[in-house]
Amino acid sequence: xxxxxxxxxxxxxxxxxxxxxxxxxxxxxxxxxxxxxxxxxxxxxxxxxxxxxxxxxxxxxxxxxxxxxxxxxxxxxxxxxxxxxxxxxxxxxxxxxxxxxxxxxxxxxxxxxxxxxxxxxxxxxxxxxxxxxxxxxxxxxxxxxxxxxxxxxxxxxxxxxxxxxxxxxxxxxxxxxxxxxxxxxxxxxxxxxxxxxxxxxxxxxxxxxxxxxxxxxxxxxxxxxxxxxxxxx
Amino acid sequence: xxxxxxxxxxxxxxxxxxxxxxxxxxxxxxxxxxxxxxxxxxxxxxxxxxxxxxxxxxxxxxxxxxxxxxxxxxxxxxxx
Numbered sequence: 001x002x003x004x005x006x007x008x009x010x011x012x013x014x015x016x017x018x019x020x021x022x023x024x025x026x027x028x029x030x031x032x033x034x035x036x037x038x039x040x041x042x043x044x045x046x047x048x049x050x051x052x053x054x055x056x057x058x059x060x061x062x063x064x065x066x067x068x069x070x071x072x073x074x075x076x077x078x079x080x081x082x083x084x085x086x087x088x089x090x091x092x093x094x095x096x097x098x099x100x101x102x103x104x105x106x107x108x109x110x111x112x113x114x115x116x117x118x119x120x121x122x123x124x125x126x127x128x129x130x131x132x133x134x135x136x137x138x139x140x141x142x143x144x145x146x147x148x149x150x151x152x153x154x155x156x157x158x159x160x161x162x163x164x165x166x167x168x169x170x171x172x173x174x175x176x177x178x179x180x181x182x183x184x185x186x187x188x189x190x191x192x193x194x195x196x197x198x199x200x201x202x203x204x205x206x207x208x209x210x211x212x213x214x215x216x217x218x219x220x221x222x223x224x225x226x227x228x229x230x231x232x233x
Numbered sequence: 234x235x236x237x238x239x240x241x242x243x244x245x246x247x248x249x250x251x252x253x254x255x256x257x258x259x260x261x262x263x264x265x266x267x268x269x270x271x272x273x274x275x276x277x278x279x280x281x282x283x284x285x286x287x288x289x290x291x292x293x294x295x296x297x298x299x300x301x302x303x304x305x306x307x308x309x310x311x312x313x
Binding site for chain 2 (some may be wrong): 058059062063066071094095100101102104105107108113147149150151187
């Protein structure tokens, strides 16, 4: 797995992400600065990590979404290349037009920073083949703006086309307002693009891959990706 | 030339910040406020004196960056 991790000023989860990618795939990712115009040759996964690119000025992700490297990411995604955006990465993908909708301020106005439970809605995507459909995983969130919203027509399309990949849920997998931490519509925590090759999610699976941390529930996402790419190669 | 771009949330989009401000006004004893929606104002200075050109440029700025048209509307004013 030749992964590229994008780095914008103000991003702060790029090292966690790089460590996880190296651990799960056995290959060190390439760090790619936002001012670059091309992705490294042979890249088979682009990852946009979390953080606070440009201090969340204007709107979270808005300025990073217009950085030079994002034109290369758009072209790469248009060719079917795999793109994963986590947290600020999800916000950037929405602002860049690679995913629909937008992440608004959390409903309760608080920055939320704790573990959440996610229901994996399907296992037949390159991002979730390491899980079973309906499986519940525990991973952390750390965001102030994760309240996903889009217009009614877009939500109906996302749901109808099975593009909601992760939902906030209770420990036993029930979708319930009490477990929908940020107020996202339909408890949406992660969605995929129309072709399924771009995934954005607010929680941080990269932080739950080592037993020393107390949970390895995030590992399936990266191990599954590495396996999908090894098969395709 | 001076200009102003005002960005507001579209109707129907939930505005948690506006709601919090509304609550704070109530707790300060400011009576009669029935709703608050928070927006943004950009005061911009431009080269040249062509009003039509300025409006086109500001529209471009708003569409490309200043507003996220999924959730926001904007209004452009050339103030002269």
